[in-house]
Amino acid sequence: MNERDAKQNAVAELMRIWPVTGELTERFAAAGHRLFLVGGSVRDALLGRLSSDLDFTTDARPDRVLRIVGGWADAVWETGIAFGTVGVTKDGATLEITTFRADSYDRVGRNPEVTFGDTVEGDLLRRDFTSNAMAIELSSQTFVDPHDGLDAVAKRVLDTPATPQESFADDPLRMLRACRFVAQLRFEPAPRVVEAMTAMSAEITRITAERVQAELSKLITGADPLAGIRLMVDTGLAEHVLPEVPGMRLAIDEHHQHKDVYEHSLTVLRQAIDLERRDDPDAGPDLVLRLAALLHDIGKPDTREFQSGGGVSFHHHEVVGAKMTRKRLKALKYPKDVISDVSQLVFLHLRFHGYGNGEWTDSAVRRYVTDAGDLLPRLHKLVRADCTTRNKRKANALQRTYDDLEARIARIAEQEDLARVRPDLDGNEIMKLLGVPPGPQVGRAWSFLKELRLDRGPLDYDEAVRELRKWAAEEGITAAPGS
Template sequence: MRISPLADDLARLFAQAGHRLYLVGGSVRDALLGRLSSDLDFTTDALPEQVLGIVSRWADAVWETGIEFGTVGITKRGATLEITTFRADTYDRVSRNPEVRFGDSIEGDLLRRDFTVNAMAIELSTKQFVDPHNGLAALADRVLDTPATPQESFADDPLRMLRAARFVSQLGFSPAPRVVEAMREMAGEIDRITAERVQTELSKLLTGAHPRRGLELMVDTGLAERVLPEMPGMRLAIDEHHQHKDVYQHSLTVLEQAIALEKRDDPDAEPDLVLRLAALLHDIGKPATRRFEPGGGVSFHHHEVVGAKIVRKRLRALRYSKQIVDDVSQLVFLHLRFHGYGKGEWTDSAVRRYVTDAGPLLSRLHKLVRADCTTRNKRKAAALQRTYDELEERITRIAAEEDLARVRPDLDGNEIMKLLNLPPGPLVGQAWRYLKELRLDRGPLSHEEAVAELRRWAEENGIG
């Protein structure tokens, strides 16, 4: 197994000081999977003050923000390393905050870790492999299990249930039956965890390689009811095409298709959290807008409007950033707009509005709309994709002619104030918005046309 030269250097320093140093946790797991990163985790029998004495001259930088939990962080030649004294914590099982106690053995330290695949260590001076909980076998079998019983593990830290779903997504592992059973029994314990920590795990799950698997585990165990209740709620609604078991399954399919489009456009790009959230939640408004029509049909009128509001509320509750909340809710709001395009009936004005309303989200909106085409009728699916191809071609043509990325009125605020003899204020904004709407409807105007339209608008509104 390849281990960083930095680890060897550090091991020598600890051995010279009479201490043992172990590579531990996810660092060992990833090394065994052949993907060791430059961010490494270590554990040691040295106390935090002793660790500081050993690394202070060797490291490029040292920080002590986690020292009360026994962790010293360092950087060396661009790598980030964390060294934690053996832990033997106890938990009050009311919060997830441990009563920090330092341990005296690597075996005791590994017992308190979340999953057996993260409970392996390598003693770096001798390269001895330490695996008291058969983590290597679990890694080979791609199974997620806990060192202690899952009930003990999740009672100590309920966030581990979400971490289980996250690892299912990131690693493609299957949870052991006893882990799934404990998650079902204890799903309500997740309420002890702050929204910020839940959001972090959910984001990591969504940007993993297999997010559908992680989300299905959350729904099947009841975790989603506590974290993202609108997701299992979508199982109540049959979609309008009657082509899917329910809106929930349809949404998971759209998520997978959006990910495929991500990779198609740029195989090396980082996972797009905003697109993935929008794909998962684009039909979140359907249960609230479902109507059974005469003749056996089902409608979901304005579900994109209702959905955008629900998305905004839920993502705020999960403490997502304002930018993510705004972007995801706008994509959900716009995802049905294309279906009014028909066979190309939109005017150039409608195309301009589509582009302007999407703004910097346009490329994501393209992917979302294409991913949302999940009909099993191959001819219909191909026709929808061709129609969207035509829309994109029109957008490209109009953009080349008019610079759609920066649609602005043909007169700026200073010109408006000068022409109408207005001071800065709300009237200038009204005039500016009027000219922008005109620009969207008719395309670029000459300066003379814009001035004439402004004066006509001012006269009609008794201004100037």
């Protein structure tokens, strides 16, 4: 991609959303101010992936920006105004307009002392990477590229406008952003960037868990998360962000050989992504599935036991791993549903290996489906992705066996509502039949009937009533007269 073609590509992308940017540019020009498309928006325009979320910078101060967009924007928000940013929506586009910045950092926390600048060049100098340190003046469509960002995009190289040491000392989150851009954009970090990240990795502890989690999620859902994870691990960042991942790099000695759990987990992640894309090419990346694939074996280091004869075991590593997963994701401030779903997938990922050659009873199949619940489609992908053996015969046999399990699930589901396994009697019927008020006894009876349903499948009403009364008698629960 030569410079001329790159600029034409960027302008073509810009013209695609010109009705919005054109009107906005005219309003700023009429008010005597300059407006620039800036940062990641310029980079994405060059790469032909510009979205409707656009970043702008201007010499106008925030109060002036508010007056310029007032009456024109569909909506305006001021949540970032302390940092010089005014948010705007217009005709389906989301625009962030930030006054030129010339910030300084105390290099203790992350938040800068906000100082407004006077030039776009000064604003670009404070940007994280040269590929993000470009601007297009909209009125003339003139490129501003003082740090060779165009060349960086063409070569897909990540470098910093200032020295990496200065950049990362100002904002350590930029190190994790480097890993994210490697995963999202398939860029290669410059050697000096890698060197600085390795030396300064501990500085990431200055950043709040919420900000770390946001970058990590973008990395995991990127086009090539394996590359981003490898950079995290190789530079030492992962030791402070997700230490369980480098912790899976188990030493392999000549007497007790086993798989490298770290490399195995990356392979499982790659294969899970392949299945994700194969099953629904139009669906977006699945954060829960990808986290589960990466973390499914993190319990192995803590459960490893060497056996006589050269074997290695990891008994109950799925139980330990589920607890570790919950603890780590909670520390990273992930939402409760994500924590619960990822942990449950880690807990269940080994269950299938008890299936053997189809020895499971229908009851065991029902329990597998019930325990997975809404996670069953993801569990299918995770279990299939967990097969990384190079022995094609063994791999094919495992896939055929799982095909058989899925066929059994489908067959039983045709006869029973497996998606909603419930007792054959509900709580109101239990209270009526046993003559008991709401309370623990009803809950215990409900649980008994659910276990019975899992073991034997659907019961007709009379049979369910007989089993309930039999259980109640054994529990010493005496039905009230007339019930």
